[in-house]
Amino acid sequence: MSKxxxxxxxxxxxxxxxxxxxxxxxxxxxxxxxxxxPLFVYDLALIDAKIARYRAAFxxxxxHYAIKANSYQPLLDHVAKQVDGLDIASVGEMDFALExxxxxxxxxxxxxxxxxxxLSEAIQEGLTLxxxxxxxxxxxxxxxxxxxxxxxLAVRVNPDFEIKGSGMRMGGGAKPxxxxxxxxxxxxxxxxxxxxxxxxxxIFAGSQALDADALIEAQAATLALAxxxxxxAGASPPLVNLGGGFGIPHFHGExxxxxxxxxxxxxxxxxxRAPILRDTQFAIELxxxxxxxxxxxxxxxxDRKVSHNKxxxxxxxxxxxxxxxxxxxxxxxxxxxxxxxxxxxxxEAEEEVNIVGCLCTPLDRLADDVMxxxxxxxxxxxxxxxxxxxxxxxxxxxxxxxxxxxxxxNARN
Amino acid sequence: MSKxxxxxxxxxxxxxxxxxxxxxxxxxxxxxxxxxxPLFVYDLALIDAKIARYRAAFxxxxxHYAIKANSYQPLLDHVAKQVDGLDIASVGEMDFALExxxxxxxxxxxxxxxxxxxLSEAIQEGLTLxxxxxxxxxxxxxxxxxxxxxxxLAVRVNPDFEIKGSGMRMGGGAKPxxxxxxxxxxxxxxxxxxxxxxxxxxIFAGSQALDADALIEAQAATLALAxxxxxxAGASPPLVNLGGGFGIPHFHGExxxxxxxxxxxxxxxxxxRAPILRDTQFAIELxxxxxxxxxxxxxxxxDRKVSHNKxxxxxxxxxxxxxxxxxxxxxxxxxxxxxxxxxxxxxEAEEEVNIVGCLCTPLDRLADDVMxxxxxxxxxxxxxxxxxxxxxxxxxxxxxxxxxxxxxxNARN
Numbered sequence: 001m002s003k004x005x006x007x008x009x010x011x012x013x014x015x016x017x018x019x020x021x022x023x024x025x026x027x028x029x030x031x032x033x034x035x036x037x038p039l040f041v042y043d044l045a046l047i048d049a050k051i052a053r054y055r056a057a058f059x060x061x062x063x064h065y066a067i068k069a070n071s072y073q074p075l076l077d078h079v080a081k082q083v084d085g086l087d088i089a090s091v092g093e094m095d096f097a098l099e100x101x102x103x104x105x106x107x108x109x110x111x112x113x114x115x116x117x118x119l120s121e122a123i124q125e126g127l128t129l130x131x132x133x134x135x136x137x138x139x140x141x142x143x144x145x146x147x148x149x150x151x152x153l154a155v156r157v158n159p160d161f162e163i164k165g166s167g168m169r170m171g172g173g174a175k176p177x178x179x180x181x182x183x184x185x186x187x188x189x190x191x192x193x194x195x196x197x198x199x200x201x202x203i204f205a206g207s208q209a210l211d212a213d214a215l216i217e218a219q220a221a222t223l224a225l226a227x228x229x230x231x232x233a234g235a236s237p238p239l240v241n242l243g244g245g246f247g248i249p250h251f252h253g254e255x256x257x258x259x260x261x262x263x264x265x266x267x268x269x270x271x272x273r274a275p276i277l278r279d280t281q282f283a284i285e286l287x288x289x290x291x292x293x294x295x296x297x298x299x300x301x302x303d304r305k306v307s308h309n310k311x312x313x314x315x316x317x318x319x320x321x322x323x324x325x326x327x328x329x330x331x332x333x334x335x336x337x338x339x340x341x342x343x344x345x346x347x348e349a350e351e352e353v354n355i356v357g358c359l360c361t362p363l364d365r366l367a368d369d370v371m372x373x374x375x376x377x378x379x380x381x382x383x384x385x386x387x388x389x390x391x392x393x394x395x396x397x398x399x400x401x402x403x404x405x406x407x408x409x410n411a412r413n
Numbered sequence: 414m415s416k417x418x419x420x421x422x423x424x425x426x427x428x429x430x431x432x433x434x435x436x437x438x439x440x441x442x443x444x445x446x447x448x449x450x451p452l453f454v455y456d457l458a459l460i461d462a463k464i465a466r467y468r469a470a471f472x473x474x475x476x477h478y479a480i481k482a483n484s485y486q487p488l489l490d491h492v493a494k495q496v497d498g499l500d501i502a503s504v505g506e507m508d509f510a511l512e513x514x515x516x517x518x519x520x521x522x523x524x525x526x527x528x529x530x531x532l533s534e535a536i537q538e539g540l541t542l543x544x545x546x547x548x549x550x551x552x553x554x555x556x557x558x559x560x561x562x563x564x565x566l567a568v569r570v571n572p573d574f575e576i577k578g579s580g581m582r583m584g585g586g587a588k589p590x591x592x593x594x595x596x597x598x599x600x601x602x603x604x605x606x607x608x609x610x611x612x613x614x615x616i617f618a619g620s621q622a623l624d625a626d627a628l629i630e631a632q633a634a635t636l637a638l639a640x641x642x643x644x645x646a647g648a649s650p651p652l653v654n655l656g657g658g659f660g661i662p663h664f665h666g667e668x669x670x671x672x673x674x675x676x677x678x679x680x681x682x683x684x685x686r687a688p689i690l691r692d693t694q695f696a697i698e699l700x701x702x703x704x705x706x707x708x709x710x711x712x713x714x715x716d717r718k719v720s721h722n723k724x725x726x727x728x729x730x731x732x733x734x735x736x737x738x739x740x741x742x743x744x745x746x747x748x749x750x751x752x753x754x755x756x757x758x759x760x761e762a763e764e765e766v767n768i769v770g771c772l773c774t775p776l777d778r779l780a781d782d783v784m785x786x787x788x789x790x791x792x793x794x795x796x797x798x799x800x801x802x803x804x805x806x807x808x809x810x811x812x813x814x815x816x817x818x819x820x821x822x823n824a825r826n
Contacts, residue, residue, distance in 0.1 A: 067811050068773065089773045093814025111812075113715045113727040113771025114645055133718040135790065158720055174723035176769045302526040305546040307571055308586035314526040323808060330776045339765065356589045358526025360481065360502045363743045392813075395736060397530050397805045399506025399524075 004252035006338040011295035020342035023409035038317035045410035046294035057263030062283035069287030069388040154199040162212040163206030185232035200237030208247035216265040226276035246289035288388040295387025300354040318357015342380035345371035417665035422706035433755035436822035451730035458823040459707035470676030475696035480718035482700025482801040511607040560767025567612040576619030577627040598645035615648030621660035625671040629678040640687035701801040731770015736807040744798040755793035760786035
């Protein structure tokens with residue numbers, strides 16, 4: 001029996017030849033321009049639309065971009081100009097963030113395993129460190145003293161709750177991330193007393209949520225927790241990063257998040273917030289929701305073969321560029337991402353096929369038992385949702401295959 | 414309740430300071446020599462011992478190295494001198510194989526998605542192509558005619574059986590790999606009639622097997638299948654690559670493969686082989702079994718923290734170098750690889766910890782709920798079985814963290 005694929009995101013159509021259009025350009029023309037497949041194409045206009053939607057839904061709440069979702073420099077440069085801050089997870093990402101022209105005071109650095117050298121570089125640049133433990137705070141203070149600079153320190157909080165049904169648990173119970181809420185007030189006092197520049201809280205309760213009510217509940221709990229921690233610490237946080245957690249639909253049957261509903265609830269919550277948070281700036285940190293849907297991975301069919309009555313379309317890409325789409329990155333049960341025959345886009349499906357990558361491993365599957373229009377060697381396959389956690393989150397060196405190319409469309413200069 | 418780790422392979426001990434010794438060298442001294450952590454150390458003497466064991470167990474059966482297991486050039490150069498052939502899966506790997514000084518006639522190229530350009534390069538170099546489909550054979554013949562060279566073509570067979578209980582199914586039923594056995598004789602005749610140089614069969618029935626009886630059964634079936642296909646094709650195969658499938662224990666309770674038992678049975682099978690295989694050379698293709706146990710991944714503890722009564726040791730490495738050990742590469746249930754506190758190796762375990770990587774994702778786990786000696790910030794952690802499918806099979810670019818270093822020990826020049 002054939003299996004469904006995830007929903008193709010809005011913004012993609014076909015021309016009169018049934019060729020997939022990305023950003024208004026034919027997929028085959030994009031491949032010709034880039035020079036080869038496999039190719040990641042990022043339509044920046046789709047990111048702009050997401051940002052506009054966010055701005056309308058969350059007036060006054062800062063928007064941060066979590067650049068680990070996609071740090072391809074042309075995409076990052078485009079996004080950086082339109083957001084209020086960048087969240088990084090390594091000094092490698094710091095270099096990308098600074099290269100985008102973002103000033104250091106708009107960059108914050110989270111991550112549970114920051115080395116001394118990384119703390120030192122970040123303090124020298126003037127970034128905000130989202131401290132993940134008491135030990136990290138002490139190391140940062142010590143380094144600050146040594147180099148004669150006042151560290152900018154926010155406290156990452158491990159909340160006692162998490163977004164219900166979120167795709168990846170980031171809070172609730174024992175976690176390597178942040179400091180247990182109960183110990184946070186003492187740590188804030190330690191930071192303030194040390195003379196460091198306390199920047200506030202980073203509270204991340206989950207990710208990949210599609211349920212607006214679950215997000216609303218988590219954000220309300222986050223606001224309450226921030227107020228409680230501030231009261232207990234006796235200090236008003238300059239910034240509260242509410243985390244992110246906005247998911248996008250990947251699989252059949254999933255519905256897009258109602259961000260407007262979340263925005264209304266958060267607006268109400270902020271209007272009624274505790275006095276100690278009156279002058280606090282709030283931010284939401286987004287990665288996947290902002291950029292995930294803008295990307296398409298284009299790969300060419302190299303072989304078409306039948307084995308025991310199953311038809312296999314073998315492409316020149318694979319899990320070395322698309323680990324998550326292959327079902328091998330944190331998934332327990334493999335389900336199909338949205339994919340399509342780009343050179344027959346929108347045509348009626350007429351056969352069941354298995355689209356597999358070129359790697360010599362049975363793990364390299366891009367679409368299992370899916371119905372597609374008839375496709376031949378040379379046709380292009382599109383895998384959608386390739387804008388976030390695609391190339392950078394995949395084992396690119398595996399089997400030393402041809403590297404993927406990347407390009408952006410609709411950049412504004 | 415604490416969870417077990419997999420068995421630490423033979424060949425590792427501690428010195429009088431309880432420092433892990435790798436190839437007779439202290440782990441901390443190796444890190445100092447390399448300059449930093451994270452560091453992969455490969456003890457080539459352990460590979461030599463594996464090769465010697467193979468030679469004793471399988472006299473007369475060629476040994477091929479599947480370089481996708483580890484293509485780090487100093488390791489590959491060392492292995493290449495001692496084996497009879499190299500099996501590659503891309504033209505990138507072809508470059509490594511040729512760089513090792515291996516002559517083209519000892520290199521064979523498998524992989525279901527070979528592009529025309531790749532076929533052309535391989536034919537020009539004189540490699541054997543393990544053809545994965547009728548379509549690939551036709552493309553290779555056409556390219557050979559165009560460039561005036563006679564392709565060397567073996568047929569990869571999709572057998573109707575697989576190694577029972579093998580970790581990864583490569584045969585049996587519908588597969589993207591090889592040609593269904595029933596269609597193979599016609600394809601061999603096509604190759605022979607075309608005037609190409611038919612090199613024989615490549616029959617790969619599974620991988621990561623630890624059960625000698627299952628391997629014996631699969632090898633016997635492979636021999637029988639090769640004879641049957643040769644009879645039906647009316648052609649004696651110069652080479653039969655029997656595949657590999659030799660596993661190593663990764664997890665608690667697993668027992669090492671009894672290769673000597675497999676060798677005796679194969680010897681008996683070859684002595685009684687069908688007349689049409691009398692002049693055939695046989696080969697076994699190994700990757701993980703040869704090099705997996707020679708490697709240790711060394712990473713340093715950056716933070717030690719407690720969250721809700723659980724202790725976390727956070728290291729400067731992680732799943733970006735150790736995707737399989739993190740449990741995110743094809744595993745359904747996460748189990749612990751063998752790991753240890755390298756700077757307290759062999760000391761009595763006294764606390765339960767979670768060893769996690771530095772990435773800002775809950776997927777980045779190296780050892781869950783394991784008992785270890787007390788370890789502090791600065792101590793070294795060793796993850797074993799890092800010699801195969803380690804660095805190259807991991808998303809090295811994820812979060813733009815510090816790259817891993819690699820070094821070999823006990824190289825002979």
